[in-house]
Amino acid sequence: MFPRPIQQASAPAQTAYKTLLPISLILWLLPLIAVAVFSIKPASDFTQGNYWGMPGSFELFNNYGQVFFNSDMPRYMLNSVLITVPTVIGAVALSAMAGFALGIYKFRSNIWVFFMFVAGNFVPFQILMVPVRDLTLDMGLYNTKTGLVLFHIAFQTGFCTLFMRNFIRALPFPLIEAARVEGVAEWRIFWFVVLPLMKPALAALAVLIFTFIWNDYFWAIVLTQGPDAQPVTAGITSFNAQYRAAYHLMSAGSIVAALPPVLMFFLMQKHFIAGLTLGAVK
The missing domain is CATH 1.10.3720.10 (MetI-like)
Known part of the structure; x- marks a missing residue:
């Protein structure tokens, strides 16, 4: 029967599955993660090119306060x-x-x-x-x-x-x-x-x-x-x-x-x- 349960697959196939699945999930969620991280950064981070680094300061309440x-x-x-x-x-x-x-x-x-x-x-x-x-x-x-x-x-x-x-x-x-x-x-x-x-x-x-x-x-x-x-x-x-x-x-x-x-x-x-x-x- 297709698809075959992963538990019935060979050991290398199970290892590859367990390795690639988290990577695939992270890649799929990466845009959402990026938006969530950007939402707590200050505006100066974007002008300085700090897109993926740690926020210069955490502006969670400030940013969402301005939004609301x-x-x-x-x-x-x-x-x-x-x-x-x-x-x-x-x-x-x-x-x-x-x-x-x-x-x-x-x-x-x-x-x-x-x-x-x-x-x-x-x-x-x-x-x-x-x-x-x-x-x-x-x-x-x-x-x-x-x-x-x-x-x-x-x-x-x-x-x-x-x-x-x-x-x-x-x-x-x-x-x-x-x-x-x-x-x-x-x-x-x-x-x-x-x-x-x-x-x-x-x-x-x-x-x-x-x-x-x-x-x-x-x-x-x-x-x-x-x-x-x-x-x-x-x-x-x-x-x-x-x-x-x-x-x-x-x-x-x-x-x-x-x-x-x-x-x-x-x-x-x-x-x-x-x-x-x-x-x-x-």
Whole structure:
């Protein structure tokens, strides 16, 4: 069976595995480690070229204090929350209903409608930059949190529907048939029968979409500008001046911005793993 457990490998293979694995993990985590180290260094270290050496002085409280109290970072964080949370709720709710319709009902255009949802995921988002920006300008949604929320819901619903439809099709159909025999309305079947069984999938999808939207940078700088509507990913660049980049503050801001998705994952870890692995083993 592949892959073979490392315990069954030869002694040289086990030694190489135990040696290379920590090195690989350090290389993988090196960018994050560098940002964490930069966030506690003073600005003078960067002007003097002290990128990887010991900090000239530990400025942990000073740097993070400036991020929280002497900048617009709290406002950018609030913008990210007001953009991400409605997007997750809207995309998951719409995809759950669309997935139920495509997974349960059999009609002539079912496969074509499903194909449209899937095909939308293969469109390179860069080519949509100009038309989407013009559309938000025409609708008066440019540089608004509402515009970003509506845009993200529209573009995330395709992937979410693909996820939900495949999950719902794996559910035992006799449960739905039994409810129909009892005369239960279709919306009650969805709400009281199907939706409780979808909790692992809903949790897994919510974590994924939360991470996607929170970490979005491309559309944040295309559709918004300034602290009124920009999320935290775009707001980090506000630490740059015209002739100088405050890398120590950008690093501290990046660490702060990365905490909510990490916290979200650990809070939903049990349901996230259950949603991804459900149905993998009979």
